[in-house]
Amino acid sequence: MGAENGHRTLCVCEGTGCVSSKSPQIRQRLEEAVRSLGLEHAVTVKPTGCHGFCQQGPIVDVEPDGIFYSQVTVEDAEAIAASLLPSGQPVERLFYTDPVSGKAIPYAKDIRFYSGQQRRVLRHCGRINPEDIEEYLSVGGYDALKKALVEMTPEQALAEVRRSGLRGRGGAGFPTAQKWEFCRQAPGTEKFVICNADEGDPGAFMDRSIMEAVPHAVIEGMIIGAYCMGARRGFVYIRAEYPLAVRRLRTALRQARERGFLGRDILGSSFDFEVEVMEGAGAFVCGEETALMASIEGNRGMPRSRPPFPAQSGLWGKPTNINNVKTWASVPLIIGQGGDWFAGIGTEKSKGTAIFALTGKVANSGLVEVPMGTTLEEIVFGIGGGIPGGKRIKAVQTGGPSGGCLPARLLNLPVDYETLAQAGSIMGSGGMVVVDEDTCIVDLAKYFLSFTEKESCGKCVPCRLGTHQMRGILERITRGEGKLEDIDELLALGETIKAAALCALGGTAPTLWRPFPTR
């Protein structure tokens, strides 16, 4: 491989995972090496967002060849740079080794983890510099916004979203267009849109990766949504524990403002819109929309009863729309490519793709985007490469603390909102934890329940005290002091919490073992 074929770009992953493994230092060393070899006119070194295959990080991609270097260290920089000399050869020792065949694979497109995916929302992740709006523009960024604002009325843009069949990617799967319509129809001139970026499920990092990799896609989606609903102010409510995403979002907002995509009279459409970043204070429950709004208002993040729904009375009592990061990031695709195109893949009721953070006892962990309806088996054993160490799979946990554990016998289930709900779990926001035979389900249940117990806002009795008692019972069982009556009490408490809790945090807390009746 030589420089005579054209310009090369080294895409160094600077998502949170790779940054923690020194990828910024790797990039710096690569830049130095490229300069010292006199390749600075033939090779660009740039930081990108998450490539998704976090387990193999730090990752360096050579574009346009598509060579994928995994587990790169600072010491490997010179070798990578030298490979780009006219006489250079790819650095084989940095190739990814397939866990099944044991073969080294040079190209990303041949790696099962990537080839099994259909990346739409994530298509620019790992390819563009998230801190440079020029790069986003060069791949068609903000074209959808121009199309919406210049060529479409708000009604037409909303109709396109309706045609796409997009459903809320935060986990509940409410039809997005319908939610927008409620807010649009709500009386009042002051309206808000909010991006819920308070991702908190254990093992979940989909939203963080998207904000770190393509923050402009989220902002573009929000502007289009605000245009549809007549909102003039937006908030991104984001975990303070995501400092890199916060920084990149702020940078992106500043650049969008400089380019006239935010502010007054956007693209001459006489539509005004502004977005602020609001950092959370570390409470999981603030991912619940009413608690989130209370937190933005400066109050303690505690959920309140609905109705009124945010679309009627939200932030400061005004009509408000809240959507998840992935939902917003899907909007530019829908406007750009059309609702029909978006709905071209997926199942009858769940259109488009699903994004999961695949973790746990699985060979290939990372960020995965697949068409709705893909089976769990394909995700875990195809893309995920199966269970390491020859162990048997026991279950797949989806939906975080609100979700459930799907036993191995349900691996052929297609992943969509209805099917997962029927099986006793939920689609959730995208956490997917693979559990092998060595993991005790009661232990796992205890972990998630103690998470909920700690993160309960403390407001309602069933959640605050019910989860506490349930955890106490599980503690006894895992100590080997369980009694047969404990099962009955767990089920009874579970029913009470589910029936009586104020919000979904409590209401879904006891659902984890539902598909495991015999345990």
Next chain:
Amino acid sequence: MSTINLTIDGRAIEARQGMTVLEAALAAGIYIPNLCADPDLRPFGACRLCIVEVEGIRGLPASCTVPAGDGMVVRTDSPLLETTRRTLVSLLLADHADDCLACAKNNRCSLQTAAAYVGVRERRFPKATRVLPVDDSNPFFTYDMNKCILCGKCVRVCDEVQGVGAISFVNRGYDTKIGTLMDRPIISSLCESCGQCEAKCPVGAITAKNYQQPSRKVKTVCSYCGVGCGLLLHVRGSKVIAAEGDRESPVNRGSLCVKGRFGYEYVNHRDRLTRPLIRRDGVLQEASWDEALELVATKLAEHRGKFAALASAKCTNEDNYVLQKFTRGVMATNNVDHCARI
């Protein structure tokens, strides 16, 4: 105000527009157990005891947060509601002190009422072993978080009604409690000791010190200032032992300040003047009201034109009006001032 018609437990109920289902039920004399609902505070929906079944609404909504709707069909009692409420009360009791007979809120406790209604007859869950410190720093009331059920009434009244915000929910999950900024003693917080939290607390978590139950209550008006708050003085024998805000008074609708609520001891104080005194031969001696007023009138007449009046914020507007009128018209001077101006 328009009325709406709904059905609760098969009975046709008329309610005012804007009422919650709980308010409509209570107004119609139907008890639904509740701990965190309060007519003076915004709906909260925390205790979940007032859950009901409503046709067309999923699950068990809390009646304190559901607006009563025309044609609504509500059930306040069903096997599921009973079981759920019993579990909820059992959970609360597992985390609550067991000293009802020795508790200042005995017989005035909403948790007792709810527990009696749902019929909890045994201890279902292991008793909480944690002991939280009792905050005894305020001279008028005591905070005992070991009895707190976290209904939030104290926090809400402090914020929504008093506008003080001295207390809030702190911590999360099972460790949630009511506390002050930086968890300082209540006396070192923003607290103004109005005692509204004590008045609203449905259990023994916030109690007035040395509280005794009265033998009768006397409706009156607070004598401390010109606002004219309605009071219900709690009396035992001829002694005032407590003061309660009169919710029927349009002036304060039940609210009181620290003086009105806790400053009643002067009434029965031995140093309090109950008869006029006139200084005779250098010694204050009891006199009749006629003698005293005669003396005052004589002295005032001697100082016409050489007089100044200083009015008090403790007096009503009417009293202050009369004072300036008297000063100008009778004492022939415009030297009138008011303490609030200085």
